[in-house]
Every structure is written in structure tokens, then in C-alpha cells.
Amino acid sequence: MTERWRTITALFLLAVIFFCAITITNHLGRFLRIDLTENKLYTLSEGTRQVIEEIRQPLELKLYYSRAAAMKGPEGIRVYNNYYIYVRDLLREYEALSNGRLRLTVIDPRPYTDDELDAIRYGLDRYSAGDEPFFFGLAVASELGRVAVVPFFAPNRQPLVEYEISKSIYDAATAIKKPVGIITSLPLFGPGLSPYMAEMMRMQGREVPEEWLIIKQLKQFFDVVRIDDDASKIDDVELLILIHPKDLPEDLLFAVDQHVMKGGKLLVIVDPYCVADPVKEHHLRSSDMNELLEAWGCILKPNTFAADRSLGIQVQMGPNQPSRRLPTYMDLTGRSFNSEDVITAQLQTVRVLFGGAIESTDVPNVTFEPIMTTSERGNSISASPADVYRFSNPDMVERELRDGSQPVVLGARLTGRFQSNFSEGPPAVAEDEKEKRVQEVLGESLQDTTIVVYSDVDMINDFVAFRETFFGPAPRGDNVNLFLNTVENLGGARALSTARAKGRFNRPFEVFDRIEAEAEQATAEKIAAVEAEIEKYQKELQSIVSRIEDEGEALMRGEVIERKRELEESLLLAQRELRELNRDKRVRIESLISKIKLCNILAAPSVILLIAVIVFLAGIYRKKKYLGVRNDE
């Protein structure tokens, strides 16, 4: 054999050996890894480990991924390929931790196959990639036939993917629905009429109250237990929900208190003014739980409404009236939600109607964490619930409201060990018995527990949380998700509630946020003034237009027509000013962006260029010097 052939054979052998070695190591060291991320984003959490440990029966994990469709699809689908590998490996880690109780199969559901049919049957989301359907979801099936799914793995939900997987495993492994207790002053469950009575009422043209849609939704996932006002003990319920609680008897308050002391979770939804409350008197439409909550870390500020100009919704106050923005009727978006809390991390918009302001009472050993707020421009206005106009009329609100500098809290999470409000003994007990009963009272929570408080009840009412469509009511925004996420987080598996969104996956440009906030604050007054001016002009214009419509342009005097023209001009000018003010906000950021770009793109290469020039000049100089020395010789 010639030398050349020997070399080629050696190279071929090298290729084979290294190809095999790479393939083998890829399978061997699958779980050896170091997670350098600050919050250990890619390490299975303690909560997940606990969920896996608690599984008693074998579960099948079926990962559906349309690999062939992804290959044929556009290049953009590559992001799914990489994400698929991440999810698959994560699931393999679950499998490895489970001691054989979890079995993972990866399925490529090709069109017109049984696999595709199964994927559809499980309720996985189906998209189209090119001419093939595209699936990327997980079905967890138990031997008893219980199935839980993650309908679609969207790469943008990566920070929550572990929670979603663990939750579906937990759901499939748990055969019974968890009980959830509800205390309320509202007809959430409908009037409990017989179908015959309801039909009769409808025939008489009367409105038949029905069960709230949100309760119907809740019943799908939980065993909903209604707790009556005369109850004096709450048992067998992990999560207790208080919705618009009013004038609760002492015994019931005591029962709620002891529920929390036993380590039970609590969700409190109160409201300074509940539109959905059937009570006629306005001043009776408010609720709070301050008698218990104050000692636990927060209060609902009495007679106070949250408002925010930048979030207010346009409302029409009457027929033929221009729509106006009402800052107490808000669509919370984006930064209103705590992006690090699993309840709110994925929410986009939540509609709030006349919500209140929650304030921390700084109780030691309890953390108060806002999870839903107005923007920094938000502020609160004082008004008694009896003076409905003061918080529901756009003009009145506009006049009262001063732009704030700190977000107003509309939702908060309290965590820690809470102190009982009844350490002196249960209420209404005869003196002689009291001593005995005091010993039964738990003075402090037995373990860390969680209370979530929201300051608006209407947000879960049908007319705010749902909208009518041709196919029936459909959820509007994320109101339903907010409620269900909260219940899931508090009332679901204890282990799961520790598998919260994993710390910071969102790392915004704080400098930009600061600049924007500063600019917003600096121009807020001006903007508000110009906006008020615009509204004044619009109103006057509207009245002139309606007069013209009524009386006919020909009959109107010239000066009125002239005034209309003037107004139109002023309106245009004011609108232009507003646009410029808004543009000013961007200017500072844009100039910073240009500076950063310039520094980075030009500075480093220029320095290199400079060094190069110096090195070469030095080279030439040395050469000359050397030649000079030679010449001298």
C-alpha cells in the first residue's frame, strides 16, 4: 500500500471512530449539566421532584411533535425544532427521575394516521405548516384513563414549561377534583330555581338570574363547595374563596381565621363598589375584609378607587354623546402584571371596573407582593360608594384625578405565617367556657401559607369577563385566566404552587424604562392639560354640530359657523401639540440608542485601526533606524 493510501485509510478510520464517539457521548451524558443561570432556569424544581415522587401509578407521556411537517415548513419553524429538543430532553429528565413510573414516547403524527387522530382526540392544538398539520403538545395518560394535556408548547412560554408539564402530570395522576370553598354575598350560584319556575319567569318576561359563568368554569376543575353564613367551622377545604363578603357573622370570621391558621389558602376578592351587587342602595355595594386582613398584611383603603389615565377605557355616557375615557374603568396591560409570579406572568389584559386600592400594613414575617397594579401614572381618588358620579363620571374623575408616581395595587400576594385575629378566644362564648376554648384556638399559622387579595369583584362578573359572540359567551381578555390561575395556584397541588415562574427570565433595559418614566412624569401635566383642552374643544364642537343638524346650516348665523371653524383649527393645533409631546418621550431614548450604536460599532474597530497604524509606523521607524545604523557603518 502506498503512503497516500495509508493516509487516506487512517483518515477514514479517524472519521468513523470520532463519529461513533460523538454519537455515543451524546446519549451517555444526557443528564450531566451545570446550570449557570442565576435562577436555575433549567434545573427541575423541588416542586416538580415532589410531584414525581408522589405519583403512585404508571403514567404515559406522549409527546406529539410534527417533525416531518416542521422539516417541510418554512425556515422560521426551526425555532420549534430547537425548542422541541429542549422539551424532549426535559421530559427525558422527568422520565429518569420517576423510577419507571413515567414512560415517554415521542410521536410524529403524520396526516391521516391514527396518531393524528389521537392528537386531535386529546385536544392538542393543530396548526398548519405548509400543507401538513403541525402539532407540538403533550398528553399525559394514566392507566385509569385520566388524561391531561399541554395543548401546545409555545417557545415564548418556555419559562413556564416545567410548571405546565408538572401540572398535567399531577392532574393525570390525581383522580379526584380538589374541593374549594366559597363564601359570598352575591348570587354567584344563581337562585337555584327549578327549570319550570325559570321557564315561567321567562314567559312572564322577567329576567332569570343564572349561575355566574366563572363558577361554571371553576366547577370543571374543582369541587366547588358553598359555605353558608351560619357555618362555624371550615373543614376539608384547602382553598377558601371570599367573593364580595359583607357583614360576615363573628363565628364565620373566626372559622375563616382558623382556616388560615391551619395553613389553608385564602383568596379574597373585595370591592369598594360592586356594580354586579343586586342591592339597590349604592352605599351598601362595597365590601372589604379589613377586620381580618389588616393583621395579615394589607387593607383595602376605604372609600378609595384606583384610576389611571393611560389605562382608562373609552365609554359612552349616553346616546349621541361622544365617547370619553374613564380612568376608573381600566384595561390593565403589560407592565401592570408581575412578570415573575406564575399567576400573572402570562397575562396580557385584564379589565377592571371601579377597583379599589390595596395597601400593605407592614406586618413582620409576612411578605406583601403586588401582582397586579396600575401604571406609574395611576393614582387613587377618594369617593364614597354612595356618590356614584364621583368615580363613574369621566368629567368628575378627570377633575379629581392627579397623576401619581407610584402604581396603585389592585392585586397582592401575602405569604408567611399569619397571626390569629382571635388570640383572645373565639367570639360569643360564655366566660366560664372561654378559657377552655382559648386553648383550642390556633394563634399562628401552622405553616407558611398564602393569601391573595384582589380589589375588584366585577372583573369576574359575566358582563366584564365575557363578551357575547355568535357562538355564545367568550372570555374577554384574561379576566377568567387571572381567576383560574389564582385558584389553580392556591388550591392545586401544594408542590405545584412552589413551582412558580422561575425568577427572572425577563431582563428589561432598566435605563430605558427609567427614561420613559421620567419623560412621562415631566410631560404628564402638559399632556393632561392639552388633552383636557382637546376634550373641551370637542365638546363645544359637538354641541355646535348638533345645533347645526337640528336647525340647519343655512339658518345658523355666520358667527357660529365661524366659531366652528375656529374650534376645528384649535383642535388640530392641540392635537399636533399632543403628538409632539408624545414624540418628545421617544427622543431621549432614540438619542441614547444612536450613542450606544455609534460607540459600539465604531469605537472598538477604530481602536484596532489605530493600534495597527501605530504598529506599522513603529515597524517602519525601526527599519529606518536599522538601515540608518547600517548606512552609518
Add this chain to the structure above:
Amino acid sequence: MMNTALVVMKRELRGYFTTPLAYVFLFVFLFFANFMTFRSPFFEARQADLRVFFDLLPVLFLFLVPAIGMKLWAEERKSGTIEVLFSLPVTVGRAVMGKFIAAWLFIAVALLLTFPMVITVNYLGSPDNWVIAAGYIGGLLLAGCYLAVSMFCSSITANPVVSFILSVVICSLFVFADYPSVLLVLESFLSAAMLEAVENLSFVLHFESLRRGVIEFRDMAFYVLFITGWVLATAVWINGRREAG
């Protein structure tokens, strides 16, 4: 004995900074790296990390690293200095290693010079600097792969241009090995296991975890094996040519 490799490395490294090529490379690399990073969507995304930059590296390296690697051996052969090199008391293996490490260090310098980006994101927000560090480690290993391929190409031809083109072609095979369209073509004649093995050869796939801040054993093993394999192949080839005379 390691010293001879060290001597070769030093000689090479000094060689870089006395020729204009090194500065041209650094200039082009830094300009494009910064220019492409700070175009959209960096400022639109408003995330204090260097994801955009690390996403760029595989493509940026595809053209720039072969430019460094092309002359490693081709030049020596063209100018005949290879004979001089081997008249010195240095084995082929050490010479190959010395040259490779020198070129790798040079690319490391280029990567380090992108530090203003790290300062920039730290100024704009609070990035996870460990994730950035993992990204840089990944970037360096990625560059090592390109360089090992380029060096092999450089050893089999005396023409640097041919070497450059060959390296770009071979490296793109490894960059695009996990592209859906490539896999689709391969799927028609490869078994599922083989398909996975081919996909597993992708540079980008193994860069993915590092870029996220996770150091995985299998990624590190891939890079070490891949680089060792190609460097060994270079040594075998040059040795073969030398023996053949």
C-alpha cells in the same frame, strides 16, 4: 517536550500581529459583530442579554474563521517554509498543535474585544452575566470547530483560496446539519437513528444550551471530540505527505 509546541505557537502568534491580515480580520470581525448585533431587534426586544450576538456567531464565523485558517499550512507549503519548519527539531503533531492553539488564541482575542457589548448590556439593565460567560465559552468552542476544519483544508492544498472555499463549504455542512430542509433531504435515504446522529453533528445545536447558560457534558464532549478529530486528521495528513516526500 511540550515546549516545542509552545515555541511554534509563539512564533505563529507573533506572526499574526506583524502582518496586516490580523488587523484587517479584527477590524472586520468587530465591525460586523457590533453592526449586526445593534441592528434590530436588539433595541426593540429591550432584553439585557447578548442573545442577538450569540445568534450571529455561527454565520459570522463561517466566513471569518476560514480566513484565519486558510493560510495555516497552505502558505507554508506555497512558500516552502514547511521544509524549514520540519528541519527544526519539532514533530508534526506538536507543530500542528502549536499552530492550532495560536490561531485559536487569536480568535479568542477577537472575541474578547467584543467586551464593550457586555458593558453596554450591563449599563442598560441587569443581565445574567453567567449566561453571557457561558455564551462566550460556547463561542470560543464553536470557533475551535471552524478552525479545526479550516486547518485540515489548509493542509491538503497549497492554495489558500481553495482552502478557504473548501472550509466554508465543509463548515456550512456542519452549521446547517440540523436545518429542517437539510434533514428533509437526508430523511429520504437515512434511518431515523442515522438522521439523529447527523443532526447531532450540528455546531449550532450544541451551541444552543451554552447560549442559554447551561453547560452540558455532551456539548462539551462534542466540541472536544470534534476539534481533536480534525486536528488529528491534519497531523495524519501532513505526516503522510512528509513521509511520502
